[in-house]
Amino acid sequence: MFSFARRLDETAALLSISMGLAQIMGFNHATVGFAGAQAMFQAFSASVAEQIAAFFRFVESKQVVGAMQTEDYRTFARGYNGPSYAQNRYDIKL
Numbered sequence: 001m002f003s004f005a006r007r008l009d010e011t012a013a014l015l016s017i018s019m020g021l022a023q024i025m026g027f028n029h030a031t032v033g034f035a036g037a038q039a040m041f042q043a044f045s046a047s048v049a050e051q052i053a054a055f056f057r058f059v060e061s062k063q064v065v066g067a068m069q070t071e072d073y074r075t076f077a078r079g080y081n082g083p084s085y086a087q088n089r090y091d092i093k094l
Contacts, residue, residue, distance in 0.1 A: 040054070
């Protein structure tokens, strides 16, 4: 499916996927320090270290570092996954 979508519109496809170990959406590319979704995809494809560094930048941008440190999974999941976190039970899965 991704390959098909990428052939239709590469930018739209890359903005719409979760990337890397932390499954960061492509539309968050600027938040984690990349000029575009393509640059994020290339960096993540080349390096696990880039994926981990981006995860920490994302967590910092969402201001949930403290929640992670205190094991406040509800607050962390809300910040990390958005307002529908409970629907998917992300706080419980953590």
